[in-house]
Amino acid sequence: MSLFIINRYLGDNERPASKSQSEALLQKLQQKAEWKQRQTLKEREEHQREDQTEQKKPKKRKSKDVGFNEDDSENHNEAVELRRKEGGEKRTKRDVSEDPIKDAADSEDKPAEPEESSPAHTGFTVLGDFEHKPSSKVHRVLPQWLAQPDAICRDIKNNLLPVCVESPLCPQLQKKLQDNGVHHFFPVQAEVIPAILDAAQHGSLLGRGGFRPRDICVSAPTGSGKTLAFVLPVIQVLMTRMVCEVRALAVLPTKELAQQVYKVFGTYAEGTPLRVLMLAGQKSFAAEQASLSEIRGGVRRSTADIIVATPGRLVDHINKNSGLCLQQLRFLIIDEADRMIDSMHQSWLSLVTRAVYGPETTKLLGRTEPACITAASLSPPQMPLQKLLFSATLTQNPEKLQQLGLHQPRLFSSAHSNDPPADATALKPERFDFPQGLTEYYVPCTLSKKPLLILHFILRMKLHPILCFTNSRETAHRLYLLVQLFGGVQAAEFSSRLSPNERKRTLKEFDQGKIQLLISTDAAARGIDIPGVKCVVNYDAPQFIRMYIHRVGRTARAGKSGLAFTFLLRVQEKRFLQMVQEAGSPGLQKQIVKPESLKSMEERYEGTLQELAGVVKKEKTR
Ligand SMILES: Nc1ncnc2c1ncn2[C@@H]1O[C@H](COP(=O)(O)OP(=O)(O)OP(=O)(O)O)[C@@H](O)[C@H]1O
Numbered sequence: 063m064s065l066f067i068i069n070r071y072l073g074d075n076e077r078p079a080s081k082s083q084s085e086a087l088l089q090k091l092q093q094k095a096e097w098k099q100r101q102t103l104k105e106r107e108e109h110q111r112e113d114q115t116e117q118k119k120p121k122k123r124k125s126k127d128v129g130f131n132e133d134d135s136e137n138h139n140e141a142v143e144l145r146r147k148e149g150g151e152k153r154t155k156r157d158v159s160e161d162p163i164k165d166a167a168d169s170e171d172k173p174a175e176p177e178e179s180s181p182a183h184t185g186f187t188v189l190g191d192f193e194h195k196p197s198s199k200v201h202r203v204l205p206q207w208l209a210q211p212d213a214i215c216r217d218i219k220n221n222l223l224p225v226c227v228e229s230p231l232c233p234q235l236q237k238k239l240q241d242n243g244v245h246h247f248f249p250v251q252a253e254v255i256p257a258i259l260d261a262a263q264h265g266s267l268l269g270r271g272g273f274r275p276r277d278i279c280v281s282a283p284t285g286s287g288k289t290l291a292f293v294l295p296v297i298q299v300l301m302t303r304m305v306c307e308v309r310a311l312a313v314l315p316t317k318e319l320a321q322q323v324y325k326v327f328g329t330y331a332e333g334t335p336l337r338v339l340m341l342a343g344q345k346s347f348a349a350e351q352a353s354l355s356e357i358r359g360g361v362r363r364s365t366a367d368i369i370v371a372t373p374g375r376l377v378d379h380i381n382k383n384s385g386l387c388l389q390q391l392r393f394l395i396i397d398e399a400d401r402m403i404d405s406m407h408q409s410w411l412s413l414v415t416r417a418v419y420g421p422e423t424t425k426l427l428g429r430t431e432p433a434c435i436t437a438a439s440l441s442p443p444q445m446p447l448q449k450l451l452f453s454a455t456l457t458q459n460p461e462k463l464q465q466l467g468l469h470q471p472r473l474f475s476s477a478h479s480n481d482p483p484a485d486a487t488a489l490k491p492e493r494f495d496f497p498q499g500l501t502e503y504y505v506p507c508t509l510s511k512k513p514l515l516i517l518h519f520i521l522r523m524k525l526h527p528i529l530c531f532t533n534s535r536e537t538a539h540r541l542y543l544l545v546q547l548f549g550g551v552q553a554a555e556f557s558s559r560l561s562p563n564e565r566k567r568t569l570k571e572f573d574q575g576k577i578q579l580l581i582s583t584d585a586a587a588r589g590i591d592i593p594g595v596k597c598v599v600n601y602d603a604p605q606f607i608r609m610y611i612h613r614v615g616r617t618a619r620a621g622k623s624g625l626a627f628t629f630l631l632r633v634q635e636k637r638f639l640q641m642v643q644e645a646g647s648p649g650l651q652k653q654i655v656k657p658e659s660l661k662s663m664e665e666r667y668e669g670t671l672q673e674l675a676g677v678v679k680k681e682k683t684r
Pocket residue numbers: 243244245246247248251282283284285286287288289290453454588589590591593615619620
């Protein structure tokens with residue numbers, strides 16, 4: 063018994079054509095072909111006549127005529143038509159076309175259209191005819207949570223919520239804020255603090271119908287107060303804990319940033335039972351290990367509730383089993399999240415996740431890594447791990463964000479609040495929000511005039527303190543040497559040339575106003591909070607928009623005003639201005655420094671350059 067019936071296409075008459083029928087058909091088709099040939103010749107003559115009179119588009123018509131043998135094509139068409147009728151061969155658009163010249167042109171320009179010209183074949187599907195099927199364009203679409211975030215108001219100054227009025231924070235933290243001069247919440251804090259507290263109001267253990275809290279992503283401008291937006295609610299949730307265990311882990315890309323966030327945690331945890339610890343390589347590994355736990359009553363106990371770490375040191379502690387226990391972790395805070403995603407190759411996140419859920423799934427109240435939500439997965443009560451992501455330039459790329467394994471994420475963003483809703487789901491070039499008090503300039507210049515310009519900014523325009531960025535540590539070092547040799551400016555450099563302690567001291571001195579010009583690589587571009595910086599100079603134009611946003615974001619913080627200058631060579635201007643504009647900048651103004659303004663410094667500058675050559679040579683031989 064046959065399992066399949068194979069139906070073949072039998073032509074218009076639905077039965078095989080006999081030999082005489084084929085011959086008749088062939089004759090008919092040949093006549094038709096001859097008639098068409100005559101028609102085409104006639105048309106061509108007409109066209110030629112038109113061409114002679116108009117002589118407007120000779121090339122286009124020529125291109126249609128050249129390289130395409132109409133007659134061959136026509137005959138070929140008809141022959142194929144016949145063969146197909148006889149044998150059911152695959153049929154293409156060109157085979158049935160009325161006008162091969164038009165087809166040749168069309169087939170280059172347009173996708174193939176459905177074959178309406180042959181009514182006899184309606185309803186017949188040509189298998190494997192992929193090439194000629196019209197293909198629709200793929201529109202990439204953002205997931206709902208990214209496309210429609212909770213909007214954070216951009217205006218810091220006019221949207222201040224008093225700390226004491228209807229505050230979600232406990233009186234102890236409110237007082238702490240007042241003591242530290244914080245009397246109002248910034249918009250990002252007013253939105254994010256209640257959201258984190260709300261998710262934790264049912265206590266630490268969830269399950270049995272309770273819901274796992276949604277992960278939170280925050281994209282808000284530089285200097286808008288994101289640090290307090292996570293420090294305050296985390297402290298409030300944890301301050302009533304009974305036993306000291308690591309319940310919050312904040313991961314930051316650099317030592318300096320870890321130090322800064324550690325300080326803020328320390329300030330607000332003071333007076334509570336919570337203990338904060340830093341694992342960022344400021345101390346030796348052994349010293350950090352010793353500070354992680356202590357033996358009390360014969361049992362090893364954690365000595366930290368909150369840990370602030372860099373990914374490198376964190377991975378060391380997990381891998382070397384130094385006594386860091388993350389099995390009670392409730393909050394995983396990822397600051398500068400877009401940068402942290404880029405450092406995912408260190409696989410720090412998967413190590414943390416493994417350390418949180420561990421292999422011990424059998425023990426009572428053991429944690430299992432959540433997978434699909436089912437009645438069974440919800441039934442054992444267990445502590446949820448909530449991820450909190452923060453950045454001024456949070457990526458909108460779902461594929462990148464997916465690496466973080468977010469659970470029903472909720473996005474708070476100021477960058478998207480002005481986008482029209484109709485376009486909200488489309489994947490567009492990424493746009494970011496810039497601080498309101500920031501005024502951006504670009505200074506057209508030549509390579510040789512750059513050092514003179516920076517000296518002019520400090521000595522003539524009195525713009526200090528300036529934070530000046532270069533693209534390499536070599537440039538930073540040479541510029542530093544040159545400014546030192548020129549004299550009259552208190553300058554310092556900040557890069558990986560310096561030891562962590564030297565870097566720490568330099569930042570402190572810059573903060574204290576002892577340094578007028580800090581020449582830095584991108585090491586100081588992200589997150590560093592030095593409230594006194596009035597002016598940022600991009601001595602070298604940054605190559606990527608994210609880096610530009612973070613660099614210029616070192617000024618105009620916390621609602622203050624600030625200036626950012628970017629020195630641009632002529633070849634850089636077009637691309638750079640376009641990049642900044644596309645990212646949503648309100649616009650860069652052109653600042654021209656006249657050559658006469660630099661004239662008086664030029665002689666001394668030339669002498670300094672010669673001195674510099676000597677110093678650099680000496681350094682190299684050392
Ligand atoms: N509510 C507030 N009132 C007054 N000052 C505040 C308030 N919140 C934060 N600040 C101050 O604003 C400055 C910037 O805050 P923070 O460093 O948290 O910004 P950020 O958004 O994390 O910036 P970046 O993206 O550059 O890291 C800090 O000096 C901080 O003390």
